[in-house]
Amino acid sequence: DVKVTQSSRYLVKRTGEKVFLECVQDMDHENMFWYRQDPGLGLRLIYFSYDVKMKEKGDIPEGYSVSREKKERFSLILESASTNQTSMYLCASSSQGREYYEQYFGPGTRLTVT
Amino acid sequence: EDKVVQSPLSLVVHEGDTVTLNCSYEVTNFRSLLWYKQEKKAPTFLFMLTSSGIEKKSGRLSSILDKKELSSILNITATQTGDSAIYLCAVEDAPGGSEKLVFGKGTKLTVNP
Numbered sequence: 001d002v003k004v005t006q007s008s009r010y011l012v013k014r015t016g017e018k019v020f021l022e023c024v025q026d027m028d029h030e031n032m033f034w035y036r037q038d039p040g041l042g043l044r045l046i047y048f049s050y051d052v053k054m055k056e057k058g059d060i061p062e063g064y065s066v067s068r069e070k071k072e073r074f075s076l077i078l079e080s081a082s083t084n085q086t087s088m089y090l091c092a093s094s095s096q097g098r099e100y101y102e103q104y105f106g107p108g109t110r111l112t113v114t
Numbered sequence: 115e116d117k118v119v120q121s122p123l124s125l126v127v128h129e130g131d132t133v134t135l136n137c138s139y140e141v142t143n144f145r146s147l148l149w150y151k152q153e154k155k156a157p158t159f160l161f162m163l164t165s166s167g168i169e170k171k172s173g174r175l176s177s178i179l180d181k182k183e184l185s186s187i188l189n190i191t192a193t194q195t196g197d198s199a200i201y202l203c204a205v206e207d208a209p210g211g212s213e214k215l216v217f218g219k220g221t222k223l224t225v226n227p
Binding site for chain 2: 090
């Protein structure tokens with residue numbers, strides 16, 4: 001079974017703090033993704049990566065950065081957290097090729113910025 | 115601007131009813147349309163549709179794509195309480211060869227006993 005794990009299920013941070021969200025997958029997938037999900041807005045892509053040390057901006061990259069030093073790990077970084085970054089963050093992974101659409105999601109991290 | 119619109123946004127039915135969820139899209143370079151089911155945890159993949167008029171089926175769920183109308187429907191027959199979830203539609207767009215998924219806002223389905 002593919003397993004995608006995220007470092008925290010719930011996180012509360014203060015405005016201005018630097019926040020790290022970690023995601024690890026155990027299926028040797030090349031592709032990894034970070035989304036945020038907000039009520040009424042659906043899933044929105046923040047960043048994705050097709051390979052180690054490679055990253056591409058998604059639809060809403062502002063205020064975020066990412067790091068992919070190892071194939072299995074994809075980190076999302078909030079350099080200076082703000083209240084409008086309070087959200088559910090979902091990490092996903094998929095293999096290359098035509099199966100790439102079958103994304104496997106982690107359980108999500110509910111981040112609250114106060 | 116790329117967009118994916120789902121309707122209705124929410125739906126409440128009784129067990130045994132049949133429901134139809136809609137998804138329409140406008141993207142630059144359509145490749146495929148995907149349906150996901152999201153319960154309390156992360157979304158799970160249901161279907162991928164690439165060709166118009168070909169129905170995909172999995173148990174009580176089925177889906178079909180209409181490229182002429184730029185839309186898709188997801189049907190659930192004989193609904194059960196376990197079908198209660200948010201159903202997400204996503205479209206694979208590939209502008210300039212770089213693929214991405216554009217998600218709709220989801221339809222929240224509640225099936226009452």
